[in-house]
Structure formats: structure tokens, C-alpha cells
Amino acid sequence: GAVVSQHPSWVICKSGTSVKIECRSLDFQATTMFWYRQFPKQSLMLMATSNEGSKATYEQGVEKDKFLINHASLTLSTLTVTSAHPEDSSFYICSARYKDGTVQETQYFGPGTRLLVL
Amino acid sequence: GQQVMQIPQYQHVQEGEDFTTYCNSSTTLSNIQWYKQRPGGHPVFLIQLVKSGEVKKQKRLTFQFGEAKKNSSLHITATQTTDVGTYFCAGPWVRGNTPLVFGKGTRLSVIA
Numbered sequence A: 001g002a003v004v005s006q007h008p009s010w011v012i013c014k015s016g017t018s019v020k021i022e023c024r025s026l027d028f029q030a031t032t033m034f035w036y037r038q039f040p041k042q043s044l045m046l047m048a049t050s051n052e053g054s055k056a057t058y059e060q061g062v063e064k065d066k067f068l069i070n071h072a073s074l075t076l077s078t079l080t081v082t083s084a085h086p087e088d089s090s091f092y093i094c095s096a097r098y099k100d101g102t103v104q105e106t107q108y109f110g111p112g113t114r115l116l117v118l
Numbered sequence B: 001g002q003q004v005m006q007i008p009q010y011q012h013v014q015e016g017e018d019f020t021t022y023c024n025s026s027t028t029l030s031n032i033q034w035y036k037q038r039p040g041g042h043p044v045f046l047i048q049l050v051k052s053g054e055v056k057k058q059k060r061l062t063f064q065f066g067e068a069k070k071n072s073s074l075h076i077t078a079t080q081t082t083d084v085g086t087y088f089c090a091g092p093w094v095r096g097n098t099p100l101v102f103g104k105g106t107r108l109s110v111i112a
Helices: none
Strands: A004-007 A010-013 A020-025 A031-039 A045-053 A068-073 A077-083 A090-099 A105-109 A113-115 B004-007 B012-016 B019-025 B032-037 B044-050 B055-058 B061-063 B071-076 B085-091 B106-111
Touching: A020 A031, A020 A090, A020 A113, A031 A068, A031 A077, A045 A068, A077 A090, A077 B032, A105 B044, B004 B085, B012 B019, B019 B032, B019 B085, B019 B106, B032 B071, B044 B055, B044 B061, B071 B085
Parallel strands: A010 A113, B012 B106
Antiparallel strands: A004 A020, A020 A077, A031 A045, A031 A090, A068 A077, A090 A105, A090 A113, B004 B019, B019 B071, B032 B044, B032 B085, B055 B061, B061 B071, B085 B106
8 A cells, every 4th residue: 555654753842943844755755745744633734735846735724934845756755844933832743645547546644753842 | 715614523433433524615625535634643634525425445444535525424334443544535626637635634533
């Protein structure tokens, strides 16, 4: 099956530093990648949609200058949290979508990255 | 805006009892997908329903997609402790290549 990896799985950083999270589709080429954020005991909230070679589309309320997304290839997308603050502490999950030969595209999730900003 | 609502928010059952979670969308869905997230884990894809009125089964799990493609349900027969987790429904809207929008999820706990 389709496998999506994320790195790192855990990161603890000081307030004001930047953190980069990588998302890779290991055995397929992702037409689109998505970044979600999940706070404790809450649902997944879509942050942005990323297509290879083009600028990411951010959801309302998500600061594009704070959450930098780079989709360099069909298998790699990165999310950089710039000047992280404690309120950015969350579980960040990426998802990759590919065409599975049917009309509907399937979306597969990475294992997530837990970010704790002190 | 477009929303996906799920009820109940929490459900506590005795092992062996049945469990059902319901999902309702404010607009028609292209398809509906169900995910399970164990405590501390990430969402794991369970199933996708595409056709109006579709019913699919996976062992003790039964998934239904409403005739109007605006609601869905997940039913678990004879729950086990391994069923513990949060069940999310998610769907893209009928507008082409749109991302999944998740419901708030139903957190299931099973008492042995």
C-alpha cells in the first residue's frame, strides 16, 4: 500500500527558532500533498494544500509567512514553522494523494510530527 | 461554510456492545472516507464510500453512505478493546480535486 513518512516524529525547540518538517511519499508519486494540524482532543484542521512546482494554497487564518511550504518534487513536501512560539505546539500531519486509477483519488497520511515549543 | 458534523462526540461502551457514529455534511459529498486514530497515533484509512446508498462491511464494521450523499454511518458490532480510538469521517465536496474536510470525530472507549 501507499506509504507516507514524516521526519522528525518529535521535536522540542526553544521559542523563536524555526523547525522544518519533511513529508515523503515512499512508493508513489503524490499529485497533491496536504498539511494538517491537530490540537489535543480535536479534529484535524487543514492548513494548506501543496501541489508540486506551484505555490501552496493556505486555508483562511493560516499565516503563509509563518508556515512555509515547499513542494520540491512529487515525493517531497516540507513545512517550516518559522519563529515558533508555544502556541504553535501541536501535532502536524501531512497527507499525500495520488491517482489510483479510478475516478476518486485516495489520500494517505503520514505518522505525524509532534512539535513542542518551550 | 461547508461543515462535516459527527455525533456523538464521545461514546463509552461495555465490551461486546454495539457502537454507531453518524456523520452529516452540510453539502453533497463526492465520496466519504472513514479513518481511525488510536490514542497517540495518526489517522489510518479504513474505507471509502463513493456511490449513493452504498454499504460496505469489514468484519465487524459496517459503513453506509446515504442516498443523498450527505450523511454516513459507521457501525461496530460486538465491540472489542482493540476498537478503542477516535473515528473520523472525512469527505471532499463535489467540486473536483478538493482536500478532505474532517468531522470532529467520535472518541470510543471500551470497558472490558
